[in-house]
Amino acid sequence: MDPIQFIITTAGLDALVNAQSGGTDPIRIISVGITEAQFIMAPTLISVPGELKRIDAISGQSVSETVIHMTAQDVTTDIYELRGLGLYLSDGTLFAVYSQNDPLFRKVSISFFLLALDVAFENAVAGEIMFGDTSFLLPPASETVQGVAALATQAQALAGADPQRIITPATLKAVIDVFGLQVDADLDALANGFDALLAALTARTITGAGLVSGGGDLSASRVLGVDAASAAETAAGLIASKAVTPSGLIGGLTELGGWDAGIPLFRIPGTPVIVMAGTLRTLVTTELVAPILFPVAFPTACFWAGPITYISADSNVRDLFVQMRERTRTGFNAYFQAGDDGDNRADGFDWLAFGY
Template sequence: MDPIIFMITTAGLDALVNAQGGSTEPIEVVSVGITANAFTMAPTISSLPGELKRIEAVSGQAVSETVIHMTAQDASTDIYELRGLGLYLADGTLFAVYSQPTPLFRKVSISFFLLALDIGFSSGVAGAITFGDTTFLLPPASETVKGVAEIADAAEAAAGADDQRIISPKKLRQVLDALGELIAPGSPNFSAAFTALLARTITGAGLASGGGNLTASRVISVLAASAADVVTGTAADKAVTPAALSGLARSLAQNGYVTLPGCGGLILQWGRFSAASNATSSTLFPTAFPNACFSVASAGGASGGADSQDNPPVLVTSSISQTGFSVFSADDSSAGHAYLAIGN
């Protein structure tokens, strides 16, 4: 519904100006006066003409800068017609008034009076007004305010122009069914709709390939890299999967090796062995390098005797091959030895 435009009285305006200036407490409406009399609204009115009673069960909430949703209830057995309203502050000041010739509401003795109105103000003062009783509210629902909303009828749902009413699942189904009939084969609009649909295409890009127009089902494909592709590290049109990584050659043990992904087949190998005393000792890698061993980092250890500190095993560089290498030890006892080798 359109907001009912209240007129702020002179006394109400003074209170509002003082409140906005910070010299008084914020404006708080504590009751609503009602009258059966229609009257001419004027800012000089200080009391509601022909006031019947005041209702203190009143709540309100600003729903925009200029509109407040107000709810009031009267559970008495009083009988009256409502043509005018007045908003009263805690000190008895008549803050704002409204009147119209025709009744807003007719109450009989057995009825429960529940008044829900959207009150409009000509300027953005709604946020400066509070209500004394906030135990019940029925504000209009919006995207930011929880409240009451009207359900759209079939015509409003089909028109799709109303942003205030909500659509029920049943009405939504009716709209979707009607849309399906509109573009169904045999309908007058089918040809144009189908032509527009076929104009759409699905296209792969980057790692994805495939696609096409919608005349048939289309498949978008992404090629998976193999373990060999990961080792080589040159393919730019395949995706690396966990399965491809787990397929790389490796042995995680004290004497082991691993293939480094994306490095053109680079392999690391490591291990330990015992170097014989006063002799040359050879060891084999856990697996032979397919092409070459580039380098070996040798870590010799002394046997532990007092005469061994200057005689750790040393690498014989000329012995490095695809399959292993040798060390020479001048120690009188055998000694442990460790290494790290790199190749491809």
């Protein structure tokens, strides 16, 4: 049962203030006045309206700063319906009152009336209140107060909503067993879910396509790779399932001919055409013939050779020039020619030749 909210009367508040200030001892409640009448709770009341009787057998104990557990007993044969209460101090002052429309309790002539209530106050005053008799006090048990506690059923323990009931070992075991079954079921469902997920994942495959090879299902680690073409495969140009690397490209070009910087010579890949270049550096001041031998003879023939005059300094009067004739696969003859008799000079020539 939730605590019922009492209203402290004006006279009761005065007594409480005196007790809190140290002017008097803590206030002591010695009796409870009861009534069958519902009344308006007001701080100006000095007695319980329609008071039926007062019960002196009353006990109480503070269970928190704002709540007191109170117990009263009536062993008479009186018959009544309890709708209102009033707490009286040792000097007869009405300290606090409470009332409601529905009966708090119905007493018949053969019944023993034991009233146990949790009385709540708006402010922290419970510690300032004492009771005249504590011989039959039955406060609710808590972490800090010894008292009476109700036992929780298995359903209440499973619900976990009641903060006041306690659990016996048997009930606790039953709750743990139910919880264990739920946990086992949840773990089985979780394991089945993981198994299904792993089965779905391992059923998938990853395989290479195009130049990529390797792969398989996901039950193990897989390696995908791309095969590299060798220099010979690159030069042959017949396969489409391997990749050309920089090393393979240079090797293939070398096998096809490629560039030979030491000559210099370049074979055009995929063709029989060979390109060679060279230079002649010498001071020439008269007409003469300069035979040129190719560093490497063309296998079949030279189909074009061209020299161009070289001068070592800027000049518009050095007018010796070079002509070519007698071209063979091994070389050609370069002829220095003078256009006139003035300042005939050249410092050599460069040449370029094509053959196969």
